[in-house]
Amino acid sequence: MLDIKHVTKVFFPGTVNEKVALEDINLHVNEGDVVCVIGSNGSGKSTLFNMIAGTFPVTNGTISINGKDITSAPEYKRAFYIGRIFQDPTKGTSANMSIEDNMNLAYTKGMKGIRFSLTNERRNEFRRLLEPIGLEDRMQDNVGLLSGGQRQALTLLMATLSHPSLMLLDEHTAALDPRNAEVVMELTKHYIEKEKLTAMMVTHNMQFAIDYGNRLIMMDEGHIILDISGEEKSKLTVPALVDKFREIRKKDYTSDEGLLTE
Amino acid sequence: MIEGIFVEGLIFAIMALGILISYRILDLADLTCDGSVATGAAVATMCIVNGLGITIGLVMAFLSGVLCGLVTAVIHNKLRIPALLAGILTMTMLYSVNLRILGNKANVSLVRVDTLYRLFPKWFSFIPSDWAALLGTLIFVVVVTVLMDLFFRSDIGMAIGALGGNEQVIISQGMNPSVLKMIGLGLSNGLIALSGGLLAQYQGFADANLGQGMVVQGLAAVMIGEFLFSSNKISLITLRCILGGIIYKGLMFLGRKYGYLIGITPNDFKLLTGILVIISLTVAKTRALASDKGARKKAIERTMAHMKEDNNA
Numbered sequence: 001m002l003d004i005k006h007v008t009k010v011f012f013p014g015t016v017n018e019k020v021a022l023e024d025i026n027l028h029v030n031e032g033d034v035v036c037v038i039g040s041n042g043s044g045k046s047t048l049f050n051m052i053a054g055t056f057p058v059t060n061g062t063i064s065i066n067g068k069d070i071t072s073a074p075e076y077k078r079a080f081y082i083g084r085i086f087q088d089p090t091k092g093t094s095a096n097m098s099i100e101d102n103m104n105l106a107y108t109k110g111m112k113g114i115r116f117s118l119t120n121e122r123r124n125e126f127r128r129l130l131e132p133i134g135l136e137d138r139m140q141d142n143v144g145l146l147s148g149g150q151r152q153a154l155t156l157l158m159a160t161l162s163h164p165s166l167m168l169l170d171e172h173t174a175a176l177d178p179r180n181a182e183v184v185m186e187l188t189k190h191y192i193e194k195e196k197l198t199a200m201m202v203t204h205n206m207q208f209a210i211d212y213g214n215r216l217i218m219m220d221e222g223h224i225i226l227d228i229s230g231e232e233k234s235k236l237t238v239p240a241l242v243d244k245f246r247e248i249r250k251k252d253y254t255s256d257e258g259l260l261t262e
Numbered sequence: 263m264i265e266g267i268f269v270e271g272l273i274f275a276i277m278a279l280g281i282l283i284s285y286r287i288l289d290l291a292d293l294t295c296d297g298s299v300a301t302g303a304a305v306a307t308m309c310i311v312n313g314l315g316i317t318i319g320l321v322m323a324f325l326s327g328v329l330c331g332l333v334t335a336v337i338h339n340k341l342r343i344p345a346l347l348a349g350i351l352t353m354t355m356l357y358s359v360n361l362r363i364l365g366n367k368a369n370v371s372l373v374r375v376d377t378l379y380r381l382f383p384k385w386f387s388f389i390p391s392d393w394a395a396l397l398g399t400l401i402f403v404v405v406v407t408v409l410m411d412l413f414f415r416s417d418i419g420m421a422i423g424a425l426g427g428n429e430q431v432i433i434s435q436g437m438n439p440s441v442l443k444m445i446g447l448g449l450s451n452g453l454i455a456l457s458g459g460l461l462a463q464y465q466g467f468a469d470a471n472l473g474q475g476m477v478v479q480g481l482a483a484v485m486i487g488e489f490l491f492s493s494n495k496i497s498l499i500t501l502r503c504i505l506g507g508i509i510y511k512g513l514m515f516l517g518r519k520y521g522y523l524i525g526i527t528p529n530d531f532k533l534l535t536g537i538l539v540i541i542s543l544t545v546a547k548t549r550a551l552a553s554d555k556g557a558r559k560k561a562i563e564r565t566m567a568h569m570k571e572d573n574n575a
Contacts, residue, residue, distance in 0.1 A: 077436065083434075092430070
């Protein structure tokens with residue numbers, strides 16, 4: 001499904017600030033995979049997501065999705081295959097438009113025409129879809145009036161409307177309070193299961209990464225240092241994961257441990 | 263007399279609608295306006311003087327404005343130059359272009375030819391000629407506004423509206439934001455040029471200096487409109503923008519007529535308009551802050567009330 005081959009990303013090449021954010025990354029994600037990505041700050045998780053989504057061009061390597069090379073495709077073209085949810089809940093929706101208009105915008109991907117496609121039939125469909133997130137009676141309200149959790153839930157729903165081949169969830173519950181974070185995470189599981197989505201999820205919660213999904217990737221200093229799936233993953237525990245990290249990187253994890261919660 | 267203010271105000275309001283698109287809907291500070299309003303006036307005037315007729319004149323004025331907007335959008339999007347500078351560049355270049363369009367003359371008058379404002383009294387001969395001009399302009403503005411409202415209710419109009427609030431949403435939905443900006447800026451300057459085309463016919467000449475300070479005046483109209491009432495419905499937003507345009511022209515009229523009483527001359531209008539915009543922006547900010555503070559106060563009160571209840575229980 002997703003094929004990343006020899007991807008390298010260097011920021012500010014040739015200057016004193018030169019930073020190798022990703023180095024020769026190779027990754028193949030199968031259809032239906034739910035991959036949890038963990039790693040400390042600066043390990044390259046976000047850069048990897050930015051490369052897949054096309055926010056910045058890669059320095060070297062190729063990325064293809066469903067066998068199609070998208071390495072040089074602009075971000076908006078990749079959006080046809082990729083649904084991405086950011087940490088910032090305001091990024092996924094337009095605050096000055098109503099919920100139904102936001103939904104209608106996300107209903108079909110690509111350039112719009114001079115048409116009025118928000119029919120009553122479609123409204124009813126939206127109402128039904130909004131029920132799980134409890135917004136079915138607020139369809140005319142501006143999205144700016146919603147809480148962060150509600151906005152993130154709506155973003156999630158909007159992303160699933162167009163059945164993307166790949167969902168990129170970039171710490172999408174990190175900016176929410178614990179209760180809302182839990183609600184949004186439950187919804188995420190619900191949609192991934194219901195729509196049989198292929199997803200990659202960055203999380204700081206090691207226990208969650210172990211419990212959820214069928215594959216776990218750990219990143220450090222621009223490399224994928226650990227890639228565990230299936231049977232092996234189900235036997236994993238947090239201490240075992242920390243030990244593995246120590247073993248591989250030959251360095252003490254304690255300095256980073258604060259960033260990863262159990 | 264009063265009809266004259268309304269006619270001026272309505273013509274001016276079409277320009278304010280253009281500014282509304284760039285400044286409020288797209289959230290881009292586009293200064294092309296100072297040039298494109300004069301381009302519209304020049305193109306319409308030359309078309310009419312050369313016998314192409316009023317309809318073609320106005321259509322060409324609109325299209326020339328679209329072209330001006332596209333130039334700014336291309337400079338901004340393709341060459342990655344900030345929108346503000348892109349607008350200033352286009353505006354400055356347009357000054358020369360406008361002189362060319364006018365045949366290297368600073369102004370061209372519309373004498374001995376049919377213009378809309380000579381035809382309106384004939385079409386609406388049942389009312390005095392000043393009122394006929396007002397009726398004609400009103401119909402024109404209503405048609406333009408309804409078309410604009412419809413456009414911004416359509417799928418693509420919605421997308422342009424969403425772009426102003428949040429560019430990432432548009433990218434995530436697989437749309438090219440540059441294309442939407444081009445459409446938005448094109449439409450914005452098209453309306454501005456259309457307003458210029460009408461203005462030239464109303465005042466009876468086109469002038470290369472017509473556009474000077476128009477952006478700020480248009481902004482003032484948009485701001486005044488926003489003071490009238492708040493809404494998120496496009497039809498009401500355009501309506502208040504039109505009312506803002508008329509009120510602005512009314513204020514300017516009062517300034518011309520009674521300003522001498524407090525020592526104000528028309529020379530001071532640009533300064534006063536600028537101050538008006540600054541005050542409006544400040545008041546709008548303070549208002550937002552005040553409502554935030556109000557919300558916070560209410561939240562604290564609610565919490566206190568809850569605590570009291572808990573204590574009582």
